[in-house]
Amino acid sequence: MEDLKHELEVSLASVKRDIEFLRNRMGCPIDWDPKRHRYFVRDLPDGGRFELPGLWFDASEVFALLMMIHLVEGVEPGLLVEHLRPMKDRLRSILAAGGKSAGELERKVKLIHFAPRKVEPKHFRVMATALLESKRLSLRYLRRDKQEHTERVISPLQLVHYRENWVLDAWCHLRNELRSFALEAIEEVSVVDEPAKKVSREDMRAHFQSGYGIFAGKAIHRAILKFTPERAQWVSLETWHPDQSDRWLPDGSYILEIPYSNDQELVMDLLRFGADVEVLEPPELRTRVYDALCVAANRYR
Structure with a gap:
């Protein structure tokens, strides 16, 4: 108790109040050991360790997260940079507090990309937002094989990164069937304030994974x-x-x-x-x- 009071710079009553908060509000299995004169945290009934809510990482986990961010940045440089930078800076600061450097890791990972097609970042953000919020999209799409422009409403289902390029799998309300749309061929896009049509995972797998590569449809x-x-x-x-x-x-x-x-x-x-x-x-x-x-x-x- 004296150690806790000293470290936290609070009174005895404050420490006891915090311990009760941990027990009652956070569900922490914290007990007093009269033989050792210490408080300790027991394992959970299923044998797992109790952890406070939030982000609690050790050095190896921080390195792993930085590696993931590095890979995502390499997938499409600049596409998500404004969203990833705050998280990356936070992870770097966590590592620095432990005396480790994130720069060394990033210098030792090299990603080589070949022939990715440029996607408009603002279009990507609109589509990602609609996808997460289960909203429909209105878009102007270029059929490059026919040099044909079409206006259509779609229900986005999943974003796919395939062979260096982005594809949006969706239900097309114009054709009334599942379709895949190359993001770089989307010329205009906006969110429609209507709920997106739901398609089961089984139906999506049957359509998008049966064929070879990006060409969907039943394999015949x-x-x-x-x-x-x-x-x-x-x-x-x-x-x-x-x-x-x-x-x-x-x-x-x-x-x-x-x-x-x-x-x-x-x-x-x-x-x-x-x-x-x-x-x-x-x-x-x-x-x-x-x-x-x-x-x-x-x-x-």
């Missing part, structure tokens, strides 16, 4: 790909689709089977492997890759 095809022994040692460690299957051939070749709905992204991924991959099935996918390789070869003739 299955690609059978054969990789050379030289390339197989890398491809065998990669996950192309949650429902993929694979097997090895006696000569060291690697067979990978992938479900897909739209082959556009799959064809682009296969072309980067050049002669190290062969499409075995289905015939239409094999023909598409063959035609693309022929066009490329003629261009280099």
Whole structure:
């Protein structure tokens, strides 16, 4: 008790009042040990440790949080900087109080990004706000493949960061179905004061995760790909689709089977492997890759 009075610079009555507050208001299992003449905090009934509400981090947890912020900043430089800076400064001050430096960690983490498309920060903030508040969005969207502008109202469901770029999965009230919208193709956006349509997680998974890559929809095809022994040692460690299957051939070749709905992204991924991959099935996918390789070869003739 004398130590507590001295450290806190308060009276005996104040210390007792604080202990009662911890017990009654905060649910702290604090007891007096008559043998040791000390107060102590017991473990919770389930064996866990009692912790006061709020942010209480040790040095390793602060480092982990700084690392996460560093990664988020690298995803889209400048996009969330004004929101992340206060938290980052606070974490740095917590570390500094313990005699450690956050700068050393940040100098030892390097993120290399390739070809991200620029997103308007104010658009991102509007969409994130509507998403968190379950509000609808009104937007002007550019269909780049058709160079077509459309006005539509959507119910945002989830933000996705995929291959260096942002996509918003949503229910489109114009088309009356689930759609994905590239954020950099959104030209204007505003919040509509109407509750967003709810879609179950099961329906979202069935639509957005069944196909290959960013192209959603029910997977109705299955690609059978054969990789050379030289390339197989890398491809065998990669996950192309949650429902993929694979097997090895006696000569060291690697067979990978992938479900897909739209082959556009799959064809682009296969072309980067050049002669190290062969499409075995289905015939239409094999023909598409063959035609693309022929066009490329003629261009280099």
